[in-house]
Amino acid sequence: MRDRGARAAGGGPGAGGDGDRPGRGGHRPGREKAAQRGLEVRFLVGNVLDLADLGEQFDTALDSGLFHVLEDDDRSVFVAGLRGVVRPGGRYFLLCFSDRQPGVFGPRRITQDEIRAAFADGWRVDSIKPVMMDSAVQRGAVHAWLAAITRT
Numbered sequence: 504m505r506d507r508g509a510r511a512a513g514g515g516p517g518a519g520g521d522g523d524r525p526g527r528g529g530h531r532p533g534r535e536k537a538a539q540r541g542l543e544v545r546f547l548v549g550n551v552l553d554l555a556d557l558g559e560q561f562d563t564a565l566d567s568g569l570f571h572v573l574e575d576d577d578r579s580v581f582v583a584g585l586r587g588v589v590r591p592g593g594r595y596f597l598l599c600f601s602d603r604q605p606g607v608f609g610p611r612r613i614t615q616d617e618i619r620a621a622f623a624d625g626w627r628v629d630s631i632k633p634v635m636m637d638s639a640v641q642r643g644a645v646h647a648w649l650a651a652i653t654r655t
């Protein structure tokens with residue numbers, strides 16, 4: 504997406520997407536939102552574990568509900584690939600299920616320590632704030648973390 508000269512990348516189809524795996528047409532909600540808002544957006548379908556294949560860099564990366572679906576092994580692969588596509592000084596904004604959310608239904612719960620550990624090298628964790636997030640899989644809002652992280 505181009506916005507005032509900055510380049511941003513966002514992960515995962517919009518809430519209520521058609522599929523829960525990449526490549527199943529889940530861009531439709533995002534396309535509709537972009538059209539409603541008059542935004543010019545380039546949609547790509549791909550695996551976030553292959554970010555290096557993009558061959559380009561962005562000022563900002565937005566993650567809504569992706570990080571918390573990744574298995575432990577995939578998490579380090581994702582973060583390494585992410586570092587390659589976010590320019591030095593660029594930022595990654597992470598919104599994920601929090602360990603403050605009771606119960607076990609839905610995505611795995613993420614602790615602040617897990618976020619800090621995943622971004623310990625090559626990144627600076629600027630803030631991690633408790634927020635409420637609308638969930639497609641659970642009625643109402645759920646406890647989440649909103650983290651702002653800078654690529655060093």
Ligand SMILES: C[S@@+](CC[C@H](N)C(=O)[O-])C[C@H]1O[C@@H](n2cnc3c(N)ncnc32)[C@H](O)[C@@H]1O
Pocket residue numbers: 514515516517518519520522523524525529549550551552567568569572610639
């Ligand atoms: C919990 S949903 C979040 C959907 C949406 N972004 C939101 O905020 O409501 C997680 C999304 O991650 C996507 N996803 C999971 N693994 C992925 C991967 N390896 N590559 C790309 N997308 C993936 C799924 O397709 C799914 O749409």
